[in-house]
Amino acid sequence: MTEPTLQARTETAAPTWKPQIAAIVCNWCTYAGADMAGTTRREYPASVRLLRVPCSGRVNPLFILKAFEQGADGVLVSGCHPGDCHYVQGNYFARRRFAAFRSLLNFLGLDPRRVHFSWISASEGIKWARVVGDVTRAVTEAGPLTDWGRASSPAQVTLPEPPAPRPQPAAAELEAVTGHVRELAASLLREGKVSFVLGWAPGPSPGQTIPAFIQRPEDAATLVFDTHSHADLAAFLAGPRKVSGKVAVLVKACDARAATTLLAEGQLVREDVVLVGVSCPGMWRDDRLAYRCHSCDGEVGALCDFTVSAAGVQPGALPTGAKRATGPDPRDLQNAHLESLPAAQRWAFWQEQFADCVRCYACRAVCPMCYCGSCISEQHRPQWVPTSIDGRGNTAWNLVRAYHLSGRCVGCDECERVCPANIRLDLINRRLALELEQRFDYHAGTDPEGAPPLATFRPDDPQEFIY
Amino acid sequence: MGTPSAGQIHRLGRDQLASWVDALLGERKRVFAPVLRRGLRVLRAVERAQDVDFAPGRTRWSPKEFLFPRTETLFSYENRDGVPVLADPPADDVPRILFGVQPCDAAGLVRLDSILLQDPFYARRRELTTVVAIACSEAAPECFCTAVGGSPAGQEGVDVLLAPLETGWVVRALSPKGEALLAPRRGGWETAAAGDWEAALEQAGRVAGSIGRRELPAAWAEKLEQSFADPIWDELARRCVGCSICAYVCPSCSCFDVADEGSDACGSRCRTWDSCSFRLFTQHGSGHNPRATQPARSRQRVLHKFAFYPLQHGGRAMCVGCGRCIRSCPVGMDIHAEVVEVMSGRPEKEAGDVQR
Numbered sequence: 001m002t003e004p005t006l007q008a009r010t011e012t013a014a015p016t017w018k019p020q021i022a023a024i025v026c027n028w029c030t031y032a033g034a035d036m037a038g039t040t041r042r043e044y045p046a047s048v049r050l051l052r053v054p055c056s057g058r059v060n061p062l063f064i065l066k067a068f069e070q071g072a073d074g075v076l077v078s079g080c081h082p083g084d085c086h087y088v089q090g091n092y093f094a095r096r097r098f099a100a101f102r103s104l105l106n107f108l109g110l111d112p113r114r115v116h117f118s119w120i121s122a123s124e125g126i127k128w129a130r131v132v133g134d135v136t137r138a139v140t141e142a143g144p145l146t147d148w149g150r151a152s153s154p155a156q157v158t159l160p161e162p163p164a165p166r167p168q169p170a171a172a173e174l175e176a177v178t179g180h181v182r183e184l185a186a187s188l189l190r191e192g193k194v195s196f197v198l199g200w201a202p203g204p205s206p207g208q209t210i211p212a213f214i215q216r217p218e219d220a221a222t223l224v225f226d227t228h229s230h231a232d233l234a235a236f237l238a239g240p241r242k243v244s245g246k247v248a249v250l251v252k253a254c255d256a257r258a259a260t261t262l263l264a265e266g267q268l269v270r271e272d273v274v275l276v277g278v279s280c281p282g283m284w285r286d287d288r289l290a291y292r293c294h295s296c297d298g299e300v301g302a303l304c305d306f307t308v309s310a311a312g313v314q315p316g317a318l319p320t321g322a323k324r325a326t327g328p329d330p331r332d333l334q335n336a337h338l339e340s341l342p343a344a345q346r347w348a349f350w351q352e353q354f355a356d357c358v359r360c361y362a363c364r365a366v367c368p369m370c371y372c373g374s375c376i377s378e379q380h381r382p383q384w385v386p387t388s389i390d391g392r393g394n395t396a397w398n399l400v401r402a403y404h405l406s407g408r409c410v411g412c413d414e415c416e417r418v419c420p421a422n423i424r425l426d427l428i429n430r431r432l433a434l435e436l437e438q439r440f441d442y443h444a445g446t447d448p449e450g451a452p453p454l455a456t457f458r459p460d461d462p463q464e465f466i467y
Numbered sequence: 468m469g470t471p472s473a474g475q476i477h478r479l480g481r482d483q484l485a486s487w488v489d490a491l492l493g494e495r496k497r498v499f500a501p502v503l504r505r506g507l508r509v510l511r512a513v514e515r516a517q518d519v520d521f522a523p524g525r526t527r528w529s530p531k532e533f534l535f536p537r538t539e540t541l542f543s544y545e546n547r548d549g550v551p552v553l554a555d556p557p558a559d560d561v562p563r564i565l566f567g568v569q570p571c572d573a574a575g576l577v578r579l580d581s582i583l584l585q586d587p588f589y590a591r592r593r594e595l596t597t598v599v600a601i602a603c604s605e606a607a608p609e610c611f612c613t614a615v616g617g618s619p620a621g622q623e624g625v626d627v628l629l630a631p632l633e634t635g636w637v638v639r640a641l642s643p644k645g646e647a648l649l650a651p652r653r654g655g656w657e658t659a660a661a662g663d664w665e666a667a668l669e670q671a672g673r674v675a676g677s678i679g680r681r682e683l684p685a686a687w688a689e690k691l692e693q694s695f696a697d698p699i700w701d702e703l704a705r706r707c708v709g710c711s712i713c714a715y716v717c718p719s720c721s722c723f724d725v726a727d728e729g730s731d732a733c734g735s736r737c738r739t740w741d742s743c744s745f746r747l748f749t750q751h752g753s754g755h756n757p758r759a760t761q762p763a764r765s766r767q768r769v770l771h772k773f774a775f776y777p778l779q780h781g782g783r784a785m786c787v788g789c790g791r792c793i794r795s796c797p798v799g800m801d802i803h804a805e806v807v808e809v810m811s812g813r814p815e816k817e818a819g820d821v822q823r
Contacts (some may be wrong), residue, residue: 011612070730134506142719203799203801204609204797204799204801204804205609208799210798210799211798212706213705231797231798235708240746243705357538358715358740359711360710361710362712365708365710365797366797386728387724388726388739389538389740414797416708417797420528420715420716421507422506
């Protein structure tokens with residue numbers, strides 16, 4: 001991908017323009033199939049550049065991202081037919097990853113004519129010639145890719161807002177919960193059951209709460225629970241932010257899902273943590289209910305050791321009875337609006353959002369699922385994510401982040417809340433979560449023993465998008 | 468009204484301020500001013516005065532990015548048939564005006580100067596830049612300029628100061644650059660009435676009075692430096708999650724990373740913002756990291772601003788109290804409170820030296 005021809009991006013569709021297509025192909029099937037096409041003198045457009053990989057399972061979707069970033073107008077990924085993998089299962093895993101990544105690119109508004117997948121065996125020289133012809137035609141129709149990392153025209157998108165704001169919950173109820181939280185925290189510390197209680201305490205700005213690490217029983221009185229107890233404290237249970245020692249952590253419904261996913265991914269030893277579920281009336285952002293809270297009933301789920309509600313502390317994970325009325329998720333309404341727009345306008349919308357990214361990585365820093373000791377954005381050989389804070393680098397980072405969370409994100413929306421550039425990361429996460437739910441019947445954060453959807457497969461997974 | 472002269476204070480109506488901005492744009496100057504965009508109040512190059520948001524309050528990012536960009540190309544290279552060809556980035560000599568920044572932001576640029584003026588790219592842009600600040604008519608809960616020697620009507624780094632009156636603005640040049648900016652306008656502007664300037668300062672005094680945060684004396688630098696090994700830092704920064712919002716919203720943080728981006732065919736050497744809060748910032752090739760923990764990295768930011776920098780650069784803190792880092796921190800790290808907290812725990816403190 002370092003050839004000058006691929007770097008020299010054609011800026012305008014001159015009559016002589018020919019698409020540059022990166023074809024990432026499996027050594028055992030498609031590569032040989034292409035060879036077969038050659039030896040049998042089968043004609044096909046000379047628009048593809050082959051990148052040979054040992055298996056389609058070796059194809060990190062970031063290869064596709066990198067190809068576009070370095071000037072490809074289209075990408076074709078091709079491997080062995082299901083059941084024929086040289087390594088038995090590689091293409092099954094690949095199929096799931098491609099489904100997720102393709103859905104991400106579609107949602108962001110990249111022209112779907114630019115990304116293609118196929119299964120082509122070593123004997124299918126004719127199919128190879130046909131697929132390359134089809135792909136070349138599609139990419140030619142899409143034209144030169146000139147807006148990777150930038151919006152070619154103003155998006156002018158206004159997202160629909162949910163109807164009438166809801167009334168804030170009664171202060172007395174929240175105060176009662178706060179009181180019970182303090183009592184429980186103090187007693188856990190006094191009895192030496194934990195060395196820390198992780199909760200929320202008032203912050204420096206009015207109405208703000210911040211994560212608090214309570215070590216002494218008498219300090220438990222600084223804890224509060226209110227409609228601004230936003231921080232997902234499960235973020236302190238794994239990875240570089242992990243708190244050492246046995247901790248009790250206060251979790252809302254969304255945070256409990258994060259803890260569940262950490263368990264499912266083997267990042268958390270259940271015995272090391274006391275999960276204290278808090279009956280949650282919903283979180284408020286400025287004067288509105290947080291989007292994620294519209295469709296959530298606030299129940300903390302089956303995992304907790306204690307459940308705290310206005311009525312008191314109950315041992316175990318019991319329903320709090322504080323069920324809230326739920327309505328449609330505003331994120332889905334906003335996404336439906338985005339998806340009703342032409343792809344090009346959607347691409348412009350997201351590029352405008354990404355243009356404001358400063359790569360502070362706060363989205364990563366607060367995400368309970370971002371627990372890697374070394375993020376791919378910090379790796380330099382090869383450098384997957386350019387360090388430059390510009391359209392190219394920001395697009396790479398935001399795609400990498402979203403893809404790595406597909407099927408894992410529990411929708412706590414902390415990344416969106418802390419983003420200093422107001423990038424609607426919640427919408428991207430939500431769209432991918434729904435895609436994986438629909439495709440693989442996987443609901444992140446519900447089963448501490450379930451395999452993450454991209455770490456498993458079914459031989460009959462849908463593959464309607466593959467030639 | 469006599470012949471307008473240098474040093475004179477003027478009074479502008481609301482519309483006059485906007486027409487001044489339009490006139491500057493008409494002279495092909497680049498004007499960076501606060502605008503509202505996607506729910507953010509940010510400084511951007513404006514094309515017409517009606518887009519400018521003259522309301523009080525800080526912008527999300529400081530103005531430093533117009534002198535010290537988020538990313539800039541230092542040079543680019545190309546492989547021409549085996550011969551490397553280097554090229555400088557295109558020169559950009561358009562005069563520019565930072566219009567409507569806060570006085571703390573202007574002071575932040577003076578701090579940046581002490582680090583970056585030796586860089587030709589920064590120095591050239593600095594030379595081309597005139598700073599028009601607006602005195603603050605309100606303080607946010609996170610503001611603490613008065614704690615670090617600033618003021619809501621601060622003049623440090625300000626070329627022209629605008630201060631709001633009930634029915635308009637007073638405007639005064641504070642530097643030769645400011646004089647040059649005002650000179651062509653003086654003929655058409657009304658001279659301020661006696662007492663206008665004082666009224667504006669009085670208003671700023673009231674704003675200063677509303678800032679409840681205590682002073683952080685420059686004399687604390689040495690004691691703060693001695694707190695380096697104090698375990699209190701581990702406790703204070705336990706919740707720091709290691710993003711770089713604080714450094715990136717800061718008007719005086721100046722750290723950067725240099726990376727080559729491209730291939731063996733062509734590419735460029737880029738300078739990009741970096742932050743001491745990142746693990747990678749001090750990670751050695753050997754694997755050793757002298758700031759191995761997040762609290763150690765968090766401590767670095769506070770001590771650099773309030774101990775190391777003042778001890779090396781004439782005593783003043785490298786913090787202007789704009790409060791952006793406090794406001795935008797995902798976990799509410801409060802640099803002012805941290806300094807106070809550390810000092811209140813220092814045994815060498817003088818009696819009565821520290822009170823919350």
